[in-house]
Amino acid sequence: xxxxxxxxxxxxxxFVPIDPKNVRMYVCGMTVYDLCHLGHARVLxxxxxxxxxxxxxxxxxxxxxxxxxxxxxxxxxxxxxxxGEKIEQLTEHFIAEMxxxxxxxxxxxxxxxxxxxxxxxxxxxxIQTLVDKGYAYQAGKGDRADSLxxxxxxxxxxxxxxxxxxxNTDDLRAGARxxxxxxxxxxxxxxxxxxxKPGEPCWESPWGKGRPGWHIECSAxxxxxxxxxxxxxxxxxxxxxxxxxxxxxxxxxxxGEKFVNVWMHNGFVRLDEEKMSxxxxxxxxxxxxxxxxxxxxxxxxxxxxHYRSPLNYSDxxxxxxxxxxxxxxxxxxGVTPVEGGNGQAYAVxxxxxxxxxxxxxxxxxxxxxxxxxxxxxxxxDAQAVDRLAAELVRLGGCLGLLARDPEVFFxxxxxxxxxxxxxxxxxxxHNAEVASGFPEAKIKILIEARTEARKNKDWAESDRIRDxxxxxxxxLEDGGPQSTTWRWE
RNA sequence: GGCUGAGUGGCAGAGUGGCUAUGCAGCGGACUGCAAAUCCGUGUACCUCGGUUCGACUCCGGGCUCAGCCUCCA
Numbered sequence: 001x002x003x004x005x006x007x008x009x010x011x012x013x014x015f016v017p018i019d020p021k022n023v024r025m026y027v028c029g030m031t032v033y034d035l036c037h038l039g040h041a042r043v044l045x046x047x048x049x050x051x052x053x054x055x056x057x058x059x060x061x062x063x064x065x066x067x068x069x070x071x072x073x074x075x076x077x078x079x080x081x082x083x084g085e086k087i088e089q090l091t092e093h094f095i096a097e098m099x100x101x102x103x104x105x106x107x108x109x110x111x112x113x114x115x116x117x118x119x120x121x122x123x124x125x126x127i128q129t130l131v132d133k134g135y136a137y138q139a140g141k142g143d144r145a146d147s148l149x150x151x152x153x154x155x156x157x158x159x160x161x162x163x164x165x166x167x168n169t170d171d172l173r174a175g176a177r178x179x180x181x182x183x184x185x186x187x188x189x190x191x192x193x194x195x196x197k198p199g200e201p202c203w204e205s206p207w208g209k210g211r212p213g214w215h216i217e218c219s220a221x222x223x224x225x226x227x228x229x230x231x232x233x234x235x236x237x238x239x240x241x242x243x244x245x246x247x248x249x250x251x252x253x254x255x256g257e258k259f260v261n262v263w264m265h266n267g268f269v270r271l272d273e274e275k276m277s278x279x280x281x282x283x284x285x286x287x288x289x290x291x292x293x294x295x296x297x298x299x300x301x302x303x304x305x306h307y308r309s310p311l312n313y314s315d316x317x318x319x320x321x322x323x324x325x326x327x328x329x330x331x332x333x334g335v336t337p338v339e340g341g342n343g344q345a346y347a348v349x350x351x352x353x354x355x356x357x358x359x360x361x362x363x364x365x366x367x368x369x370x371x372x373x374x375x376x377x378x379x380x381d382a383q384a385v386d387r388l389a390a391e392l393v394r395l396g397g398c399l400g401l402l403a404r405d406p407e408v409f410f411x412x413x414x415x416x417x418x419x420x421x422x423x424x425x426x427x428x429x430h431n432a433e434v435a436s437g438f439p440e441a442k443i444k445i446l447i448e449a450r451t452e453a454r455k456n457k458d459w460a461e462s463d464r465i466r467d468x469x470x471x472x473x474x475x476l477e478d479g480g481p482q483s484t485t486w487r488w489e
Numbered sequence: 490g491g492c493u494g495a496g497u498g499g500c501a502g503a504g505u506g507g508c509u510a511u512g513c514a515g516c517g518g519a520c521u522g523c524a525a526a527u528c529c530g531u532g533u534a535c536c537u538c539g540g541u542u543c544g545a546c547u548c549c550g551g552g553c554u555c556a557g558c559c560u561c562c563a
Contacts, residue, residue, distance in 0.1 A: 010493090027563095031562085031563095037563085043563045046563095073561095074561085075562095165492085165493085165559085166492060167491085167492065167558085167559070168491095168492090170491095171491050172559065174490080214561090237494095238557085238563060239562080240493095241558060241559070242558095242560090265563090267557090268556085268557075270556080273555075275556075275562090277561095277563090278561080278562055279560095279562065304501080304502070305502070305503095306502085306503075308494090309494095309502085310495080310556065312501090316501090317500090319513090320500085320512075324512060326526095327512080330526065330527080331527095333526095359504090361510095361511080362502095362511080364503095364511075365503070365512080368511055368512065369511080372527095375526090375527055376528065378527080454522080457522070459523070462523090475526090476525070477524095477527095478521075478524080478525075487526095
């Protein structure tokens with residue numbers, strides 16, 4: 001049975017859906033004012049695997065996955081002004097870029113991708129409900145004139161505030177670093193509706209023209225798309241406080257119902273043992289990494305650590321991920337996967353690992369053993385090999401891996417960096433032919449010439465050809481005297 | 490200052506109260522014209538100090554170190 005670490009209770013718990021016919025998950029997605037970085041890649045991939053696995057357990061049609069897009073906030077406004085663009089122009093652009101990255105990483109499309117700007121009436125309704133119920137207040141008359149239309153959430157009214165993040169309001173007040181805002185009754189209160197300054201994008205509301213605070217949009221969109229009470233809510237660990245804490249406060253105060261059963265947070269991506277983040281400026285965009293590494297390699301790298309652990313980025317780790325994938329595709333090379341499992345034992349262990357809070361490193365370990373079994377039986381039991389290969393592909397597919405033809409993995413693309421050895425230069429991927437000026441036909445001719453030389457025991461010529469290809473980043477692998485395959489190194 | 494999480498072999502990374510993780514790298518062997526790939530074998534480990542226990546890397550307590558949150562952040 002599937003167990004998930006619930007961050008609300010800080011324990012691993014059996015996962016019991018509210019409705020097994022409709023398992024519902026909401027994940028906080030991106031604020032679209034820039035390209036996604038590796039931290040975003042991790043959220044995308046981690047919850048993609050959760051989604052895939054839930055679909056496998058409960059049936060593809062019985063899982064609803066919603067991942068929102070924040071398309072209005074201060075940073076977006078600032079960036080649009082910098083670039084001299086309209087808000088919509090900017091957000092459409094970066095939504096398209098985000099989708100490109102997600103597609104490259106093999107991330108399934110969520111069932112719904114709600115945007116804040118398209119749910120303004122639900123947002124305003126929820127704020128109104130909070131005001132009506134006495135959980136929210138409008139900035140008073142004595143406050144700054146420009147905050148008159150601001151509406152704040154009254155944290156003191158919500159009894160369970162701090163449960164998710166393990167904080168209590170007294171400690172928070174004691175250590176409060178938030179700047180004193182005269183409009184707030186309490187430094188912990190947070191804004192639900194921000195009145196618009198001149199020239200800012202805005203929507204009409206009972207409190208005047210303005211825009212929503214960050215937290216309220218997720219409460220409104222989540223309950224709108226999935227109902228007041230749903231199964232799983234996910235996001236990066238940095239959203240635990242205050243974002244998710246505030247979501248709970250808003251949603252439960254507004255609906256009077258429990259908001260979410262299971263809270264999941266993925267760990268940070270780090271660079272040199274330090275959190276990769278926009279504010280520190282120590283981040284790599286997905287785009288940059290994909291210039292050097294195959295997207296499936298990046299995906300493997302992410303899944304080779306448990307989702308709650310920190311993930312340290314380095315080229316060395318990416319190189320290892322590449323080597324690991326190479327091993328898997330080698331096992332699949334030259335076989336014809338045939339359904340009809342003799343790989344049950346592996347599947348059982350794989351699922352046990354995934355059932356244990358999505359333990360992907362453990363699941364991958366099982367895949368390695370499966371690959372070894374395939375290689376072991378190769379040449380002696382073709383039927384068993386074909387069936388095990390099918391199992392490897394199927395289980396890999398649960399992780400969104402190993403879906404390609406091995407030949408495409410080996411020969412399809414390669415980073416240009418390899419050929420010239422100029423690591424400092426920005427690199428890009430191209431088709432094999434573009435990359436090296438070394439067309440496939442030429443590779444084939446050289447391999448044939450080498451086969452001929454080997455037949456004649458002309459080892460000098462044979463090795464010369466191999467070296468010539470190696471200089472282009474091409475590795476030859478002899479299957480026998482007549483069958484030689486190649487791959488990009 | 491308050492709170493949270495983590496410290497495993499050369500590196501990465503799981504897990505368990507007593508029994509092989511797994512991968513990469515290393516070493517030995519098989520295969521190969523030589524390689525590559527693959528297979529077989531193999532070494533190195535559980536931050537520290539106490540406690541519980543027949544027995545702890547695994548449970549409990551103290552310490553040290555690291556990371557994170559308490560402000561926007563996936």
